[in-house]
Amino acid sequence: MESTNHIVHPRVALTKNMELMSGSHLLYIYSDQEKYIENAVSFLTTGLELGHGVVVIEHPLTYEAFKSSLTVKGFSQEQLDTIIFANNEEFYDIHKSFDIPAIVQTFSALIEPYLDQDIPVRTWAKVRWGENQCCLQELLSSFEKRADQLIEPLRLFSVCVYNGGELSADIHIEMMKSHPYMMTDTELLPSMFYKNLVHAPSLWMEEQLKGKITYLNEEYRLLNSSYKNLIEEMPDAMFIISDFQIVDSNRAASQLFECEKDQFQGESIFNLFHPAYHELIRSRLNRVKNGEKLSVTEMKAKTYKNNLIDLETISFPFTYSASNTNMNMAIVHLRNIQERKELQKLAIKSGKLGIAGQLAASIAHEIRNPLTSIKGFIKLAKEGSLDSEHYSIIEEEIDRIETIASELLVLGKPLSLEIQTCNVGKMLSDVCILLQSQAVMKRIEIKCDVEENCLVRCNDGQMKQIFINFIKNAIEAMNDGGVIHTSVSAQNGLIVIVIQDEGKGIPDSIMEKIGEPFYSTKDSGTGLGLMVCFNIVEQYEGKIQVRSQIDKGTTFTISFPAVRE
CATH class of the missing domain: 1.10.287.130 (Signal transduction histidine kinase, dimerisation/phosphotransfer (DHp) domain)
Structure with missing residues (x-):
């Protein structure tokens, strides 16, 4: 090359036979360690031969393997010493926290000597994180977006490397949104999910090093190969769906459905799933076609050998563009959860x-x-x-x-089938009136504060049984008189019932045993009454919370999904 100015020349060789736009951010997801080392050495070889600045962020043992291969290729120790190396475990601080600002600052410091010399810079970084790192998808997505913003104006060639076995399919897709190019062990292609314009890699032969450059612009082949390569490498089953027809699939899908891959071609997606899920599938794929991103759901499918399997599925939109034509499709990701x-x-x-x-x-x-x-x-x-x-x-x-x-x-007894919409406030008021005479004998006042139209789907007899049990327990817990406060209110889509006494309270040591059979704070109690109440509340999709202080009293808070009029 006549000049190495990394700002003037928009295209620079990536390897001996490939060039990219400078300012390129590449995602490399590998599965074969030997091919990984081979690709890294090819990347470094071209950088050293063209006089680029080279930065490697890897584990020391892997870097030694790189240097051994470079030595075999004839590079001197003096040339190898020009490579800037950083231990990736220290660089990404895997023993503490994945601190994105600190990582970006360290990266800028590594490449600064080369930028001052105004030469093209290429970096090779194996990304690492701690074993118990939480929120991995969100963390890596934020990190790679920040890296992409940094790399483009600096005209770097930066390869971010991930072990494919350590990432889920969802993270694979998310990573492709912040990288213009996607690499595997055998292929380099434009990322179909990158939001900005991406130029296809240009191949060039040895004579083109002398100045003769020709470009192969095979848009259809590249894009078609891009998504095929992506789904084929996925460990989980993947389908490409167009108008409810399967247009492509991967090896994992064939294994999951116990068939040959070509059996899927042109197959209706409905033929693979239990009829009970057909309307749900139709609805979800139509929503995906409109650009919605859907959450994970569970379904049942039948294999070609008539075995019924439980699947976890997620779908997301995919727009295929070629020859000025856009085709809206859906990618369906399937995971076998039979064992789970x-x-x-x-x-x-x-x-x-x-x-x-x-x-x-x-x-x-x-x-x-x-x-x-x-x-x-x-x-x-x-x-x-x-x-x-x-x-x-x-x-x-x-x-x-x-x-x-x-x-x-x-x-x-099973839950009564006589379920209807009931006014919880009125039922609580009726129970308070019923038990008031019993409370008066112990010098206790029952106060009832209810909102109107607090509606719940339930059996009125069972709901009253709950209130009677809790209020009777409150009365029996108060030996010195006092007030029992009861209330019903609507809060954020829930109907909340509160029963609060001024009794002796429940010790923390036995709080977790409340609701267990034959465990009671009363001398003559069986504990079955509260267990029945907990059972009924759970069947109505409700929850019970208990708070108590010794010698101050206990509060039971019961919540149910509200019914809108």
Whole structure:
């Protein structure tokens, strides 16, 4: 080259047989370590031969492999010493936080000596982060956008390298939005997701180094190859959809649906999914066609061997442009969650068995005590030693067994099908009036503050059962009189019921056990009443929160989804 001024010349060789616009930001997602080293050495070789400034940000062991290959190619130690090297673990500060401003500042300091000499600069950086790094997609997206803003005006050739096995498909796509070019182990293509104009890489032969330059402008082939290469490398199944027809797929899709790849060509997407999901698929693909980005959803599909599988799917728009024609398509990303579903079922089954075992043990313990007493009295009766007062004790023990059995029957009943829209405020007011006489006997006042038209879909009998249980517990917790405050209000799409007493409170050590069977703060309580309440609230998609202070009282806050009139 006659001049190495990196601002004057817009095109500079990337490797011996390829050139790009200067100011290029390249995303390299590799899968083969040997090809990765080969591509890095080719990049560095061209830089050293053309007298470019070269910066490498890598692990020291990998950099030694680079230098060994460069030495074999005939580069002297003096030439290798011109390369500026930085340890990527220290550069990206993986042991602390991925501090983007600090990384950008360090990067600027590395390339500054070359910029002062006014020569083209190329950088090769393997991006790293800590093992427990949170919000990885958002973090890397922000970092690469900032890097892209920095690189373009400085006319750098900057390759950002990622191990393909460490990134999800979603992050792959996100990274392509901030890089004009996309590299794999075998190909370099314009990024289809980059928002600005991207020039296709120009290939040139050895004689073009002498000044004869020709460009191959095969727009259709490059763009078509770009998306094909992208989806083929994805570890999860990928479909390209146009008008509900599959126009392309990858190897992972063939493996997932147990078929050959060419079987998908022209197949309707509806043929792969359970009929129950057809309307949902139609709706989602139409929304994608209009440019919407949709969240992840779960569906069931059937393979070509008639095996039913659970899938997690996400779709996003893809516009294919060629020969002045735009084609709106959708990329559908599918992930097999069959194993996850099986593990979830196993965990639920194990949990149910554990609860059933705990419940059975608790029932046996609770019923054994009164039965032991009754058995002893029967023995006394046989011996003729049973006194009249013993009969009342027997009756009490039988009543206790009956109470336990009744509450267990309520617990075992399924949610009533007689669901209707109910005014929660009116139901709470009715219960407060019902229990007011019982409260007065203990010098307790029940105050009720309700808003109008607080509507919830429920069974009125079960909802009243919840209120009666909580208010009765509040009355029994207050031995010195006081006030029970109850209220119903609408808040942010929820109906919120608050029941607050001035009783003895619940210690923090047993707060987490509230709602468990046969655990009660009352001497004669079974704990089943609260368990029934928690069960009913959960079935109505509600939540219960408990706050308590010793000697100051307890507050139960119950919330349900509101019904709009």
